[in-house]
Amino acid sequence: MNPIVEREKGLLEVERRINDLRTANANQPVDMSPEIAALEQKYEELQRELFGSLTPWEKIHMARHPERPTALDYVSQLERFDELHGDRHFRDDAAVVGGFAMLGGRAVMVIGQQRGRDTKENLKRNFGMVTPEGYRKVKRLARTASRLGLPIVTFIDTKGADPGISSEEHAQSEAIAMCLYEFVQARVPIVATIIGEGGSGGALALGIADHVIMLEHSVYSVASAEGCAAILWSDATKAEEAATRLKLTAADLQRFGIIDEIVPEPLGGAHREPLTVVARVLESVRRAVQKLSAMSPEALQEERYRKYRRIGAWGTERRESIGTIP
């Protein structure tokens, strides 16, 4: 059960009442405006109370919200998109969507992790958990982009890489490892956005970038909170505690220098005003691409090297605790 979805139910009830009153008001002589205004104020208060400040655990569920915009919701707002399929060897993994696109009047290679928006699509897209064939598609598209001089734009949204038998048999480790290799070497700008859940190495495979954006309520984590609790304490029920400890929110990660920009979400989450959020993200991506396009391939590679070289480097920055324990 998703606590955010649960919480929305009360809010939706108030919303319905406001709408009923408005309809009634239009059809009868008595002026109900003050009542409506009061209810609207209550709605605002309730919304602020419920969503004004989210704990890490709540953000995880916001990131997993079934109505949260998925990669294709972003891609569909691009000026043009021509999907490219397949790893050229074995399979086309529908958990990865990629291809040529136009953004702000310039061609880019867009690559996203795609979960389903309903049960049927989730089956087709394996809940956004990418298999080795999917990562090999990512690598192939990144290499093509690098050859052709097209900036790479990624949208990250996955619980993690697919942990199934056949993924192990098809060398999931190698597939992710060679994705990372391709991204560090790419001769073009890379802009990555975490739009939902960024789960471990399976997310990072699309995440090495010159500019990393996170949606305000997205999370990006070394492991899922559930997984972390299981690994450290053999107790998945401690996931909420793990969520707090892992420092997986956008604000935390910006402080660590792991992400570069946070795109704000409306109160209640991105799915409350999806088109606005998508437009905001695409505008941020566009700006980043534009800025990075001024750099030579060599400068991009050099800067990218330095950036990742610096994270957790010893002696080059303060070593004391950055996070705070609530």
Add this chain to the structure above:
Amino acid sequence: MNPIVEREKGLLEVERRINDLRTANANQPVDMSPEIAALEQKYEELQRELFGSLTPWEKIHMARHPERPTALDYVSQLERFDELHGDRHFRDDAAVVGGFAMLGGRAVMVIGQQRGRDTKENLKRNFGMVTPEGYRKVKRLARTASRLGLPIVTFIDTKGADPGISSEEHAQSEAIAMCLYEFVQARVPIVATIIGEGGSGGALALGIADHVIMLEHSVYSVASAEGCAAILWSDATKAEEAATRLKLTAADLQRFGIIDEIVPEPLGGAHREPLTVVARVLESVRRAVQKLSAMSPEALQEERYRKYRRIGAWGTERRESIGTIP
């Protein structure tokens, strides 16, 4: 039925009689030397008669002779060999054997097509018919060699690429195509030897080289004689005619400039004196590697380009018939 194997039976009968006589001669006072000498002379004559001049069709069967030295017979005579396995994705194809080796005191990457020497091994090695995974192993090893500056030495021996369902499903075309791409781009010397049957694109995938050697009775063909007859005349029984027309012998191909060197075989074929033949081939390979190693990577690439660019180029050479019809 292999006509060469059939033909050998009579010869082996004479051989046995000579040996019997020799044994008898050693154990009795009567001198049988003249009889032995006569028989030996007959043996020589018979051998020359049977194998002195082979038709293309006979050469095909010599190339397929079950006792003909296979890639591993050459590899085993290298000073050292460390086998490398797998395509890093999916499978290790035993129809390809490859790895680091020492030849004439220098390190090389050796890659061969390996058929079986008996039924059991033929099953394991798929009769030397390589699957996409095998070609991807070839490509990977060629790339590693190119990175590390190790000359590539290949041994070609295949009826053709595996024509099975799963090979089609795993993109056999792409696997061969990208092998070819890797070989034309390699920054190191490449020496290829056709040691048995070189069948169509599945053979060429290991065949783009700066120096191409053929064993005297090996064949190298655009299609198997049987396949050609089936394609052109829908009649596989016309294979012998196709064998003649296809100009698939070493001598023909040297005239066309497709191969560079022919290593002679003993009367009766390579399997009659396998160690001698293997040593001869390895010596030719060694010489070629040594000579090519003096060239820079750029010069190798340039020369290789020109070589293949020239084959069948219009206006740069005479266009009249080179082959003759018997």
Add this chain to the structure above:
Amino acid sequence: MPTPDWLRIRRSKDGDGRDAAVWSKCPSCGELLYRRDLAANGHVCTRCGYAFRMGAYDRISAIVDGDFTEIGAEVQAGDPLGWVDKRTYPVKLNADREKSGLGEAVVCGFGQIGGHDAALGVMDFHFRGGTMGTVVGERIALLLEAARRRKVPCVLFTASGGARMEEGMLALMQMAKTTAAVARFMEDGNFFVVVLTDPTTGGVSASFAFQADVIVAEAKAMIGFAGRRVIEQTIRQKLPDQFQTAEFLLEKGHIDMVVERHALKATLTRLLQYAADGKKVHA
């Protein structure tokens, strides 16, 4: 749109060959189609949607904006093996030249596609089953070399039964030659697109056809390395109808997209636009 000069000239060559019969029978639904209607519909059956195997010049006319400057037409086949079976190889070639109005199994040249300068090569199954011999290899290599010099993208339409038997190993070596030309072209950062059309197999599928940046397949085209019959003989059973179709290859991840014939030009135009933008970034 009036027929451009270059095409009128070519078409007139076709006159006594294919154009003699004004009706074509659809191999899929059996409908008798008036040639002119068929051509006007992009050689797609007006009844069932079956896409006829298309002549090279018809295809070029459907893809380029206007002018098309052919190159390599002077490259003509010799008879290196002195091939004879029921007929000699030169006699076979002449018969196909007559029948198809083509000099060889590929037509190469330069034109614009949706406003983008491009090199374009189109194979034609009507000439020796689209087999690749020395002329096909040479023309494609010449095209790629010229495209590399001009720094323009290259689009190749494939249709081929594989390597041409009558030229023996010289035909097989065209896989090496075309690959060498592709590699030089691509390593310079140029854009290479292949459109696989029905059928594409053997030496063509296993060389330049599967080396491109983007691999498009025309809907329902048969594409594979080994021929269907060869596989069926090997496994001693019938293959499913779907096997080796463009749609099957898409599912198996081998190709980037399947496109209906009427949408090909628009698709190619968009692809060329992306690549043109990329060049700007790098420049």
Add this chain to the structure above:
Amino acid sequence: MPTPDWLRIRRSKDGDGRDAAVWSKCPSCGELLYRRDLAANGHVCTRCGYAFRMGAYDRISAIVDGDFTEIGAEVQAGDPLGWVDKRTYPVKLNADREKSGLGEAVVCGFGQIGGHDAALGVMDFHFRGGTMGTVVGERIALLLEAARRRKVPCVLFTASGGARMEEGMLALMQMAKTTAAVARFMEDGNFFVVVLTDPTTGGVSASFAFQADVIVAEAKAMIGFAGRRVIEQTIRQKLPDQFQTAEFLLEKGHIDMVVERHALKATLTRLLQYAADGKKVHA
């Protein structure tokens, strides 16, 4: 062979930790083994052949010819997340330092292997389960950078439970950092060998472990991306014993070779010889 100085110093640090117990029980056959005999046999059970998880310094001593110059030892973990659960992260680290005699989960440096100068990094499962945090990432990056400057090959022994939870995303980012260092090292034409030892999973297997020129696995090692338990929970059934073993991966084509522990040094020596020869050709 007398124990070299560098190792004697390290070994003495182990003194109060692991060396206190002079007997080890074989996890495979249950045999009680005298520590000295076990060490003399390369930490392989003298009864059943089970290869014990090996300490980093023991491994280094078994692989290098003589001297080993450690680098990066001064790089020590901070506590970037201010991690607390039952214990704080610094307390956990100190406990593992005590227990293992190691500063962190990897030891890096330079030495000779069979006469070849090489960079050598060895991970140790006894320190935080070989997990990769900022120190492991930093030390490996420093090693690869130094190896690149010196133009010597690099050999990495992996043993890891994945990324280290207590350093959160900073740990995950070490996959990016090590990959960046590997790519620079390899793109310069240097030789990179990885030896996968028991167990290698998660963030380590999905980064530098599978980017090498040659991937060797020690016999019977467990290697995979997802942990066995995670997969079993996902599919709700037991996995076969063979799953994710070195031998399984060899069959599936993921790794180049499986080597018994006693043959590792000779194998590495030969591999380094080949690469040294290649450098000569290029030079």
